[in-house]
Amino acid sequence: xxxxxxxxxxxLKKAAREFAEEVVYPKVEEMETTRELPEExxxxxxxxxxxxxxxxxxxxxxxxGTLAAVLVVEEISRISAALGTSFQVHCLGYLPxxxxxxxxxxxxxxxxxxxxxxxxxxxxxxxxxxxxPANMSTIATRDGDSWVINGRKCFISNNKTANCTWVxxxxxxxxxxEFTSFFVDKSIEGYKTGRMENKMGFHGLDNGDLIFQDCKxxxxxxxxxxxxxxxxxxxxxxxxxxxxxxxxxxxxxKSSLDAAVKFANERILYGKPIAELQAIQFKVAEIASLLExxxxxxxxxxxxxxxxxxxxxxxPVVAMAKYYATDSAIKASDxxxxxxxxxxxxxxxxxxxxxxxxxxxxxxxxxxxxxxLSVAKSALSGK
Amino acid sequence: MRPLRIAVCVKPxxxxxxxxxxxxxPVSKTLVxxxxxxxxxxxxxxxxxxxxxxxxxxxxxxxxFSMAPPAAEQTLTETLAMGADEAVLLSDxxxxxxxxxxxxxxxxxxxxxxxxxxxxxxxxxxxxxGTAQVGSQLAVLQGLPWIxxxxxLEREDDAHLLVTLEDEVEQRDLLxxxxxxxxxxxxxxxxxxxxxxxxxxxxxxxxxTYNFNDLGLDKNTIGLDGSPTQTRELFTLESSxxxxxxxGNPQQIVAELFTKLGL
Amino acid sequence: xxxxxxxxxxxxxxxxQAGQWASVTRELLTAGxxxxxRLAGELGVIVVGDELEDLxxxxxxxxxxxxxxxxxKGLSFYHPLVYTETxxxxxxxxxxxxxxxxxxxxxxxxxxxxxxxxxxTGCAADCCELKxxxxxxxxxxxxxxxxxxxxxxxxxxxxPQVATVKPxxxxxxxxxxxxxxGIEMPxxxxxxxxxxxxxSHAVQLRExxxxxxxxxxLEVAQRVVAxxxxxxxxxxWTVIEDLAKTLxxxxxxxxxxxxxxxxxxxxxxxxxxKTVRPELYIGIGISGDMMHxxxxxxxxxLVAINQDPKAAIFxxxxxxxxxxxRVIVPLLMQEIKNNA
Numbered sequence: 001x002x003x004x005x006x007x008x009x010x011x012l013k014k015a016a017r018e019f020a021e022e023v024v025y026p027k028v029e030e031m032e033t034t035r036e037l038p039e040e041x042x043x044x045x046x047x048x049x050x051x052x053x054x055x056x057x058x059x060x061x062x063x064x065g066t067l068a069a070v071l072v073v074e075e076i077s078r079i080s081a082a083l084g085t086s087f088q089v090h091c092l093g094y095l096p097x098x099x100x101x102x103x104x105x106x107x108x109x110x111x112x113x114x115x116x117x118x119x120x121x122x123x124x125x126x127x128x129x130x131x132x133p134a135n136m137s138t139i140a141t142r143d144g145d146s147w148v149i150n151g152r153k154c155f156i157s158n159n160k161t162a163n164c165t166w167v168x169x170x171x172x173x174x175x176x177x178e179f180t181s182f183f184v185d186k187s188i189e190g191y192k193t194g195r196m197e198n199k200m201g202f203h204g205l206d207n208g209d210l211i212f213q214d215c216k217x218x219x220x221x222x223x224x225x226x227x228x229x230x231x232x233x234x235x236x237x238x239x240x241x242x243x244x245x246x247x248x249x250x251x252x253x254k255s256s257l258d259a260a261v262k263f264a265n266e267r268i269l270y271g272k273p274i275a276e277l278q279a280i281q282f283k284v285a286e287i288a289s290l291l292e293x294x295x296x297x298x299x300x301x302x303x304x305x306x307x308x309x310x311x312x313x314x315x316p317v318v319a320m321a322k323y324y325a326t327d328s329a330i331k332a333s334d335x336x337x338x339x340x341x342x343x344x345x346x347x348x349x350x351x352x353x354x355x356x357x358x359x360x361x362x363x364x365x366x367x368x369x370x371x372x373l374s375v376a377k378s379a380l381s382g383k
Numbered sequence: 384m385r386p387l388r389i390a391v392c393v394k395p396x397x398x399x400x401x402x403x404x405x406x407x408x409p410v411s412k413t414l415v416x417x418x419x420x421x422x423x424x425x426x427x428x429x430x431x432x433x434x435x436x437x438x439x440x441x442x443x444x445x446x447x448f449s450m451a452p453p454a455a456e457q458t459l460t461e462t463l464a465m466g467a468d469e470a471v472l473l474s475d476x477x478x479x480x481x482x483x484x485x486x487x488x489x490x491x492x493x494x495x496x497x498x499x500x501x502x503x504x505x506x507x508x509x510x511x512x513g514t515a516q517v518g519s520q521l522a523v524l525q526g527l528p529w530i531x532x533x534x535x536l537e538r539e540d541d542a543h544l545l546v547t548l549e550d551e552v553e554q555r556d557l558l559x560x561x562x563x564x565x566x567x568x569x570x571x572x573x574x575x576x577x578x579x580x581x582x583x584x585x586x587x588x589x590x591x592t593y594n595f596n597d598l599g600l601d602k603n604t605i606g607l608d609g610s611p612t613q614t615r616e617l618f619t620l621e622s623s624x625x626x627x628x629x630x631g632n633p634q635q636i637v638a639e640l641f642t643k644l645g646l
Numbered sequence: 647x648x649x650x651x652x653x654x655x656x657x658x659x660x661x662x663q664a665g666q667w668a669s670v671t672r673e674l675l676t677a678g679x680x681x682x683x684r685l686a687g688e689l690g691v692i693v694v695g696d697e698l699e700d701l702x703x704x705x706x707x708x709x710x711x712x713x714x715x716x717x718x719k720g721l722s723f724y725h726p727l728v729y730t731e732t733x734x735x736x737x738x739x740x741x742x743x744x745x746x747x748x749x750x751x752x753x754x755x756x757x758x759x760x761x762x763x764x765x766x767t768g769c770a771a772d773c774c775e776l777k778x779x780x781x782x783x784x785x786x787x788x789x790x791x792x793x794x795x796x797x798x799x800x801x802x803x804x805x806p807q808v809a810t811v812k813p814x815x816x817x818x819x820x821x822x823x824x825x826x827x828g829i830e831m832p833x834x835x836x837x838x839x840x841x842x843x844x845x846s847h848a849v850q851l852r853e854x855x856x857x858x859x860x861x862x863x864l865e866v867a868q869r870v871v872a873x874x875x876x877x878x879x880x881x882x883w884t885v886i887e888d889l890a891k892t893l894x895x896x897x898x899x900x901x902x903x904x905x906x907x908x909x910x911x912x913x914x915x916x917x918x919x920k921t922v923r924p925e926l927y928i929g930i931g932i933s934g935d936m937m938h939x940x941x942x943x944x945x946x947x948l949v950a951i952n953q954d955p956k957a958a959i960f961x962x963x964x965x966x967x968x969x970x971x972r973v974i975v976p977l978l979m980q981e982i983k984n985n986a
Contacts, residue, residue, distance in 0.1 A: 007457055008582060011464055015577035022576075049579035062579040397791075407795055414791060484763055511791055514771035516759035519726070523763035528727055528848040531756045545852065550752035552663055555723060556852040563848060611768030611804040614797050615785070620936055622962040624948065629967050636967055637977040643965060644926065644947065646893075646982055 012068055016075035019048055024079045031082060031204030032353065037161055038204075041083060046116025054091055054098055054240070059110035066239065067302040070247040077251020078258075081357035082204040084251050085364070088244025089157040092236045092365075093120025096166050097183055099235055100224040105183060109164065118185065121162035122241070123153035123210050124233045130155065130363075131370050133168070133179075133233070138212065140169035140180060145219050147171075147182065149212040152194060157364070160193045160206040166236060167212065168229045179229030183221050190215030201356030231311075238315055239305050241365035242322040246298045249325035252358045253291045256329075256336035259351050260284055263340050274339075283335045290328040297321040316378035323371035329358040385541050386442030387501040387561070389434040390494055391467070392521070393449045395421040395458040396510045407619055414511075421458055426506025428465075429567050432574040433536055434504050435466045441538060444468040446497060450478055450489045456590050463585035464577055470588070471497060475595040480607030483516035489605055490517070491524045492598040502544075503564040507532045518566035528563040534570040654687030654782070655743035657714075657806070659733075659758075661751060662693070665701055670749030670813035675708040677776055677816045678747055684778055685744065690714060692733065692746075694840075702835065709831045714740070718840030723851050724753050726760060731841040733757070734764040740836070743806045745784050747776075750810035762808040768801035769808040774815040774940070784809065793917030793937040814865060814921035815943070864915065869895035870924040872915055874938070875902035876931020876952055876971070883908040885975050886930060892979045898922060900938045916941040930971045934959025951975070 005013070027038045045051050053069050055061020062068075069091055077084030094113045097105055112118040128135045138151025149169050156165070164185035172178035184191045194209025223232045264275035264284060274280045301321040304314055333354040337344040344351050362368055397405070397419045406415045423431075434445040447462040447470040449455055459470035473493045481489065494500060503522070508515035515531065522529030535547035539558060546565065547556050559565075595602075603609055629636045629643075658678040661668040667675075675691065682689040688711040693702065696717055705713055716732055718725075737743065746761065748754030750772045762769035770786035777785040779800070784807045786799040801807040864870065871890040877883055883903070890897045899909030900916065915922055916938040923944030930951045932938060939962050942948065948963035951971045960966040967974060 007460055008586070010457065011461055011577065011582050011585075012579065014461070015464075015579065015582065018576060044576075047578070048576055049581070049583075053579060057583070062583045064579060064583070068579075402791075402794070405791065405794055414795075482768065483759065484766070484768065487763065513790065514759070514769075514788075515755050516762075516769055516771055519756055519760040520763035523730070523760050526845075528845055529760075530726065530849065532752065548752070549857070550724070551668075553857055554855040556854075558850045558852050560848040611762075611766065612770060612799050612801050615800050616798040617790075618796055618798075619794070620796060620940065622939075624962055624964055626960055626963055626966050628960070629965055633969065633973050633977055636969065637974060637981050640949065640965060640967065640978065641981045641985070644949070646985070 009068070009071060012064065013071050013075055015048065016050070016072040017078075019044065019050070020076045020079035024076065024083055027204075028080050031080065032347075035198075035203045037083070037086065037206060042116050042119060042161070045087065046114075049114075050087065051090060051116050051119075052110075052114025054095055055110050055114045056098065056106075059106060060114040061110065066243060066305040067299060069240070070243055070250075070298060070302040073244050073247035074250040074254070077248040078255045079251075080204065081248050081252050081354075081360070082202040084248045085202055085245070085360075086158055086161065086205050088240065088248065089122070090120050090162070092240040092244060093122045093158070093162060093165055094118075095240045096122075096181065096223050096232045096236050099239070100228075100232055101183070102220065104220050105223070109183065109185070118164045119158065119162045121156055121158040121165045121210075122233070122236045123156050123165050123167040124237075125153060125155050126151070127154055131367060133230070134177065136168070136170055136179075138167070138169045140171050140182065143216060146216050147180070147219060147222070149182065149184070149190070149215040149217065151212050153210045153212075154194075155197070155207060156210050157205055157207045159208045159210050160196065165191075165210065166223060166232060167210070168233045169212075171226060171229070178227040179233075180226050181223045181229040181232035182217050183223055184212075184215065184217055188215060188217055199360065201353065201358075201360040234311065237365055238311055238318060242318045242371070243298070243302055243305065245361050245365045246294075246301070246318075246322045246325040249329035249358070249361050250291070250294055250298055252329040252354050252361070253287065253294060253325075253332040256332040256351065256354045256358075257284075257287045257291055259349065259354070260287055260336040260339045263343065263349075267341075280339055283339050287332045287335050290332045294321075294325040294328045297324050316375050319366075319371040319374035322366065323368040323375070326358075326361045326368055329361055333358040384441040384538060386444075387437055388443060388499065389438060389445045390497075390500045390503045391427070391431045391434045391445060391447050391462075392490055392503065392505045392517070393427040393431065393447050393459070393462060394424045394506075394509045395449065395451050395455040396424045398422045399425060399510045407617075413617065421455065423458055423461060424506050424509045426508060426510075426567065426569060428506075428574040429569055429571050430504040430506045431462055431465060431467065432572045433565075433567055434502070435575070436572065437502070437536075437538060438466075443501075446471060448473065448490055448493050450474070450481075450486055450493070452479075453592070456592070459590045460585060461577065463588040463590070464581040465575065466581060466584075468588060470590040472590055472592045473594075473598070474592055477595040477600075477602060477606050480610070481605055482610035482612045483512070483514055484520055484611060485605050485609040487517050487520040487524055488600065488609070489598070490521055492600050493593060494525070496593065496598060499562070501561045503527070503562075505564070505566045507566040507568050515566070518564060522564035525564070528559065529565065530557060530559060530563070531566045532568045533565050534568050536565065536567070536571055654682070654685040655690055655741065656682040656685070656687060657690045657692055657743045657746040659692045659746065659748045659754065660705075661749055661753060662695060662698070662701060665698075667701065667704070668749060668751070670751060670811065673813065673816040674747050674749060674811060675705070675710065677811070679708045679710070681745070681776065681778065681784070685782055687744065688712070690743065692716070692736070694718065694729065694732075703833065706831060706833050710833060711831070712834035712836055714836050714838045716838045716840050718842075721840065723854070724756075725846065725849055726756055727843050727846045727849060728840055729753075729757050730760040730764060731843045732838065733761050735841050736838055737761075737765060737806060740838075744782075745807040745809065748808075748810045750812045754810045758808050758810045765804075765806065765808075767804035767806060767808060768799075769810070770799040770801070771810050773809050773811045776809070776811065776816070783807070789917055789940065793940055794935075812921075860912070863896050864898055864913065864920045864922055867896035867922060867924050869893050869926045870898045870915070870922050870928070871895045872898035872900065872927065872929045872932060872938075873903050873908065874900040874929065874932030875906070876933070876954075877903060877908065878931070880906075880908055882931075882972065885972065889928070889930075889975050889979060892982050893926070893928075895924075895926070895928075900932055900935070929959055929963070930975065932959055933957050934962055
């Protein structure tokens with residue numbers, strides 16, 4: 001076991017950190033007020049090669065792997081959890097094409113994914129419940145050599161910014177219910193952005209409905225194969241989505257720690273910095289420990305994903321990392337809020353944003369409750 | 384236009400962004416280095432960018448040189464990720480403590496070992512030393528022409544560059560002939576940011592380290608012993624002022640200040 | 647050279663513009679004469695240029711012993727190779743001086759280290775003070791680490807000792823020299839031929855664009871009101887400007903205030919900015935980082951207003967006030983207006 005970053009990973013973190021501090025940080029205030037994503041952010045990410053981090057080299061990506069993606073998401077999320085989430089959603093959006101797509105599908109989309117011509121997302125959740133995807137209403141019916149998709153997906157991040165997505169639809173009811181996942185881009189008629197949600201946090205990340213209305217896609221846009229739709233969705237969410245949200249959590253914890261430490265060292269009460277008061281020290285110790293424990297779980301899950309073992313072995317590890325990092329982000333940002341006292345609720349000090357963003361993570365890519373089911377299943381089976 | 388063999392000299396320095404937490408050790412009077420990461424000297428990034436752009440427009444290669452301790456290898460790997468084709472670290476205890484002339488001698492030996500250069504580019508000055516001397520001294524030692532603090536740089540033809548500098552009264556455009564050495568100011572370009580594809584490409588490139596024995600130098604010309612200048616003392620400025628704090632409520636303070644200043 | 651053979655020689659490279667000595671040249675000449683006096687030696691001045699018949703004789707004001715006049719034909723700009731070669735050969739032909747002093751201007755910072763490298767001697771950059779030790783070695787005090795620390799540099803075993811001097815640092819000594827100005831001293835003029843090295847064609851002048859002359863306001867201001875990071879925002883900065891207007895002062899800034907965009911770069915006081923020597927300096931919201939305070943010279947009264955009682959500035963001023971400037975400054979302006 002080596003608990004150290006490689007020189008290459010250090011460089012990667014540096015690249016992401018410099019991008020976040022120099023390009024993203026100046027835009028954060030604007031994102032909080034306008035709740036819009038500034039266009040140049042994806043442009044710079046495209047030029048810097050972040051967008052193709054999971055794309056194979058032959059298609060113009062850097063193919064650096066899941067742990068690399070996690071490190072990038074963490075560094076970006078430290079400055080903007082909204083952008084960190086948008087970026088990880090882009091990754092989960094195209095990951096099924098990388099892992100399960102046909103050569104034609106890969107050739108068609110992956111080069112554009114790497115440059116930022118295509119920005120991706122993934123759509124399975126519906127009003128019927130993201131935690132119960134089998135109950136979905138979106139259906140796809142055969143029409144000659146094509147499929148026609150009809151339905152509405154909701155709570156889809158990047159719904160406006162993304163111009164391509166995987167979408168899971170019900171394709172058979174008898175004898176057994178079956179689902180198929182398709183890759184669709186906005187040049188195809190009938191795929192459009194629907195209503196936008198006004199959210200508590202992650203301002204600047206668009207989130208809302210995707211509408212499929214007689215959306216006719218060629219059969220070559222089927223990912224993996226007919227009836228394999230849930231596998232495709234779980235690849236995306238299990239191998240990136242949950243990991244990515246956990247990494248967003250890491251960024252929120254780190255920013256909470258930095259804010260708490262800075263304030264504690266500068267704020268004078270009773271003639272000395274409050275960092276010298278035990279009450280503050282205990283809280284800071286908790287935040288620091290939450291950061292380290294969360295990091296270990298998330299990095300290990302990401303490392304495991306890169307070893308390319310089975311999805312079922314990976315699932316509980318990722319689930320544990322996701323729910324733990326989420327809980328830790330909520331707790332850490334709350335503690336930071338307390339440490340800042342009255343200033344905690346003042347927008348200029350950023351911590352109230354961390355609190356709101358931390359709460360956003362809980363339900364994204366699978367609620368913590370669902371995560372615990374996955375962990376329990378594995379633990380109870382004696383693994 | 385013909386491709387160019389370009390050398391860029393780079394110095395790892397304590398991160399200027401952390402300068403507010405710099406502390407001077409009261410005994411040794413040197414910077415407490417612990418916890419302060421080394422980065423590429425900011426102006427050297429502009430130098431590297433200038434070299435990369437020239438290479439990208441007409442072909443050639445860019446080799447980065449640095450005289451530094453072994454830990455600088457990580458910093459040099461970053462230059463490979465930025466696009467340099469090769470990096471050379473000149474590292475040896477014998478080189479330590481050298482002033483600008485002793486440093487220039489080591490760099491000159493390293494450059495000579497790797498062949499002839501069309502163009503050598505340096506940052507105008509380092510963040511920590513700030514003398515702005517190594518560039519011109521390196522040129523002199525190699526018998527090359529030089530121009531310092533270039534703010535604009537373009538390729539004129541096969542053998543020439545057009546450079547712009549600015550002094551206290553005017554801007555001058557100069558036509559200069561290679562081989563030569565340039566030092567650059569920040570106005571010369573906007574350095575590219577680290578990209579993941581660059582980090583990937585750097586896997587195939589290497590940092591070569593040369594020590595004293597590899598370079599054929601005379602021990603008396605390098606390091607502390609080879610430096611004509613010596614640091615006799617390091618100190619922080621202590622003020623001779625004896626401050627009087629004005630206290631009381633704001634009205635009282637203002638009244639007292641008004642009187643004391645004789646306004 | 648008459649009479650100078652055994653006497654220690656101090657050389658100063660004198661830059662000039664539009665028929666006048668550069669202000670740093672005046673400072674160097676004063677310092678150079680003082681150093682030469684203390685070494686019981688002579689002051690030689692290197693001047694490169696044409697049509698200086700009116701300017702050269704003024705060197706007698708500084709009791710210069712001789713001037714080395716270089717008039718390179720057809721060369722109208724600073725050519726690094728020609729200047730370096732010429733001065734290097736001067737040292738070899740005319741006798742090695744104890745020291746050569748340059749201003750830390752564009753030219754000086756380019757030329758001085760090159761000359762030193764040619765001669766295998768030491769060069770100290772951006773000196774803010776020059777002294778002599780008991781052995782007659784030049785003590786060159788220079789800043790390091792962006793101005794957070796200072797070093798005394800010596801070149802004990804090589805000659806000449808070469809140094810560049812930051813403009814505005816040595817000004818205080820001019821008055822002490824002018825007392826002796828009455829003494830008549832013959833100024834020897836030695837014409838030195840410019841040396842054109844074989845590769846000088848490698849640098850040719852294409853075009854020159856003069857910069858608009860900028861009036862030096864801060865450097866000559868009698869009163870300065872300076873703001874730093876503690877001002878907090880752009881609205882707060884107008885308080886600084888108002889106070890300056892009320893006091894007839896010039897506005898100065900620290901680097902953080904410039905980085906925030908509240909002030910222009912040419913308003914920055916400090917290591918990388920301007921040197922001020924006002925009679926009254928009021929620093930508001932300034933921590934007292936040496937990078938700023940090293941730019942405040944002279945014998946004026948220094949006042950600081952800052953909310954942090956531990957700020958370093960309070961050790962460097964005459965009067966300190968721990969308070970919110972937003973409370974104190976309006977009251978001060980009111981007091982001034984009431985008593986006007």
